[in-house]
Amino acid sequence: MKSSRKLAALLAVLALVAAACTSDSDGTTTTAGGDGGSDGPATGSVYDTVMSNDEVRCGTRDDLPGFAVVNPDGSRTGFDVEFCKVVAAAVLGDAEKANLVDLATPDRFTALQSGQIDVLIRNTTWTAGRDGQEGATFLTTTFYDGQGMMVNAGEFSSIEDMDGVVVCSAGGTTTEGNAASEASRLGLDWEVRSFEDVDTLQQAFQEGACDGWTSDVSQLTGLRSAYPDGPDALTILPEVFSKEPLGPAVRDGDSKWAQVVDWAIIATIQAEEWGITSQNVDDFLDSDNPSILVFLGQAPPEGAVLDPGLGLPTDFAYQVIKQVGNYGEIFERNLAPLGLERGVNALWQDGGLQYAPPYRG
Amino acid sequence: MTTETVTVRPPLWRDVRVLKWLFQFAVFAVVAAIVLWLYGNYQLNSRRSGVATSFGFLNNPANFTIPENSMAQLAPVRRALVEGFLNTLRVSLVGIALATVLGILVGIGRLSSNWLVRRLSAVYVEGFRNIPLAILLIFVYFGVVLQGMPAIGEAWTPAGLFVFSNRGIGVPWFQGGTGLQLAATVLAAVLAWWLVSRWRKRVFDRTGNPSRAGLYGSIVFLAIVVAGWFALGFSVSLPEVVGRQVRGGIRVDPAYMALLIALVLYTASHIAEITRGSIQAVPRGQEEAATAVALSPFQRLWNVVLPQAMRIAIPPLGNQYLNLIKNSSLGAGISYFELTMVTRIAVANGSPAIPAFTVALGVYLVISLVTSAAVNLANRRFRLVER
Incomplete structure (x- = not known):
């Protein structure tokens, strides 16, 4: 009598566990299937998150002179910090909307994967393993290091x-x-x-x-x-x-956001190529060079403004240059004082590796 | 006339026995469902963000080297994790042994009738028990090991046998055979010692001749060790300074030394308190009875009080051992390549974080469970059998 009750109890437990397993794995499969279908750019791009938060959460650090440091007054400066601001200026039109998040080296990819940050700009080397296993996509290299x-x-x-x-x-x-x-x-x-x-x-x-x-x-x-x-x-x-190419990284499988970050950075290189700086950018608004007008989101009388469909405002390059500066300015402000030379980070026309793809329709 | 006991069973929903079981199923089902749900979420989110969740990374090349270790740079990650695990064991086992000895001594010292010994022990316990281990570790590493020892350029080499420097302490060691062969030789020698002592004791019991077990045993022990030494082709390797490293012999790594000192000092302060409490828990009558039969203070402590006190101390000691093992992960901060450090470096070199740390977690769990089991076994073995 007693042992049969125990047996019955055991069977009941097994049944319960089995039920829990099946129902749950069913649930998982459904969700996964539902999500797998919409895995493309249509589902929650980080771009939408950034727009709705009205800030760019940028993973960086606080202890690397030249790249990202905290000043005595609590503000942050550095090469990486300024590229965070470049992205914020391009997407949201305001460089101050970059929210800088401190990350320890081992935590940086987890923070990116989990959505704690929108973009990782933290002197991170682009390697095959990180591209493949860490779920990160690396974008335009901002600094060629070794x-x-x-x-x-x-x-x-x-x-x-x-x-x-x-x-x-x-x-x-x-x-x-x-x-x-x-x-x-x-x-x-x-x-x-x-x-x-x-x-x-x-x-x-x-x-x-x-x-x-x-x-x-x-x-x-x-x-x-x-x-x-x-x-x-x-x-x-x-x-x-x-070889240590350092650049921004975003989550895998989000090409919309990747393009946005990429072109924000390319704009700084293009601006240097044309000699457009934060000081003289306003003088270029009525430039005779149509390529520059297109780049700055301007149109001559009776002309039209180019919107390449990146999701960026048409004047994003103007905002980036006006509020932060071109690549050369960012380098001079942050890295030159440490004694770093431009070296391989010079523009392509000066024998370096920094090269901007053309901004045109 | 017989009275028959009629048992009327209550309906199922009011039967305590049924309800008791039902409640347990419910709890179990809820817990299982939560775990499965979390796991499902993890799988789903990892897939969505393209993160590897498999354990295939264990077969990838590690691409880093470990100090004090011959592991090749391109050895698989699993090999690196094993080396990290062995380093964890190395510091934990030695640390447990030293902390136990020091802790028991200080614990006895706290009850000493000598004012100075009592006060010094109290200062030690209160001092080390009340500072965070991480800070103690940094202090020992920088203040004691790196600054206290001579720099490699002016290493101290007494008689050419030892090397003392802040890049490590070199100690003479054997070479030419495997550690397993050495262990087997020593084990055989110990076994022979034990057999010889037992034989001498029987001779003493039978004839009354002096047993001299220690003398005979030592001779046999030494004979076997020396014979094994030459038979297996061992020789002595002396440490020396080569370039700017300590080479030859066996090297005590500076980070290992600092971690060991910090772990031992910290854990011993806790063990001292356990020892003191356990001694005080032994009924006073025991010590009074021992005094009454004219045992010396040492005999009273060693033969009467301590055996009873340690019986009480075993379970809390086990907790301290577990703490020490887990605290050894702090070694990562001072470049000691134990399991946590190796896992972190593996993650930095392309291994996926969650599976890699899952492996480390599992290993710590196994170490801790084995330690627990050993402590429980000891506890059962030494428990007072009450009739």
Whole structure:
């Protein structure tokens, strides 16, 4: 009697679980199917979210001189910060509508995937794995960087001299792997250590735990300029041993929003090519060059304004240049003071890699 | 005349036994439904944003190296995770052993009749128990290890046997065989020691001749270790400074040292309190009886009080062990490549975050459950059998 009741109870439990499973997996399938059909640009593009929030949530950081730092008064400046403002100026017509969200390096892609931010502009390298596995789509590269090595001044003059040393990097990035590859390539014996954050690494470096400090050259330049013992205590070795194209990233499968961000950035490069700056942009509003009129969203008398259908206001380029500036201005304001040269980041006509596709119908 | 007990069963919806079961099904069904719903959402959202949810990444190349480790840069991610797991075990097991010894000593010290010992123990416990471990760790790493030890350029090498520097401490170690062979040799020697001592004890019981178990045992132990050493072709490797690294012998990594010191100091302060409480929970009569039969203070403590106190201390000790294991993940902050650190770096190098951390979570869970099981086993084994 008793055991049969137990058996019955057990069966009931199993039935319940089975019921829960079936009903739930059914539910999931339905939703997935319903969503799969509308997976294209029609469903909730980030573009719509941005328009309804009336702000661009931009993932960035607060601790990298030149790219994104917090000033003593609480405002933020930097190369990446200004590109956040470029996007806000282009989409919403107001550079101040960029909401800057601080992200730790390991959290950045999760924040992008989960929709916590609309666009990630946080000196992030475009790699195959990130394109494929992290669900991110990388857009126009804003800065062509490469990994280098910083050492105490006078200790080493070339990476090839660095045998049997300890090399430190700030963790959560691809720099450990690049350093290990470089050591194998040169047949050097390096112990590569990584630290969670730059401040801990700097402290450890100062106390002699590392001989070399490896990171992207742009970062090393920024860190060197703010080094407690003065920039002259450190030397950045001439060799650059990796390609690090840094640019904005958006979520996969949202081409509408991707195009918007892409063209906002392209506008800064195009403006520099034509010599249009935040100071003189108003003088170009009645330019004799029809391409420039089209670009600035102007029309000659009896002419028409071009709307390429990107979802951007027709005068977005004007707003970007007026409120933030062209690529050269952004570079000069943020990166030149650190001692970074334009180098490969010069315009294509000057032998660099920055090239804007044509803005026309 | 027989009286028959008539049991009238209440209707099902008022039967307590049925209701009790029903309630449990309901709770179970709700929990299961919530879990499935969350999992479904996760799958759906991941698919929508194009994030990989499979565990295929475990077979991708890791593309980073681990200090103190021969793992190739292109070894699969699963291998890197295993190495991280081993590093977690390395710091946890040594940490548990040291924290237990230190904690018990300080706990006894707190009850010492010596004023100075009592006060120092109290200062130790209150000091370390009341500061956050993360801050203690940073302090030990920078203040004690990196600044307290000489820089690699002026490493201290007493008699050429050791190397002390802030890039690690080098200690002589064996080379030429595998760790497994060494462990087998030592194990065989210990077994022989045990057998010989047992034999000597029987001789003593039978004949009354002095047993000298320690002497005979040690000789056999040493003989087996030395024989094994040469038979398996072991030799000694001395540490030295090569370039700007400590090479040869076995190296105690600076980050490992800092993490171990911090974990031991912190956990021992908790274990000390457990020990003190457990000793005070032993009935006073036990110690008085031991005094009455003229046992020395050490014998009273070692043979009468401590065995009873540790019986009480086992379950809370187990909690401290679990805490220590989980706290070892703080090592990620000071570049100790334990499981959390390796997982984070793997994620930074292209492994999907949620599946990667799920793996790490599962491993921590298994370590903790195994530790719990061991503690429970010890508890059952040493529990006072009451009649």
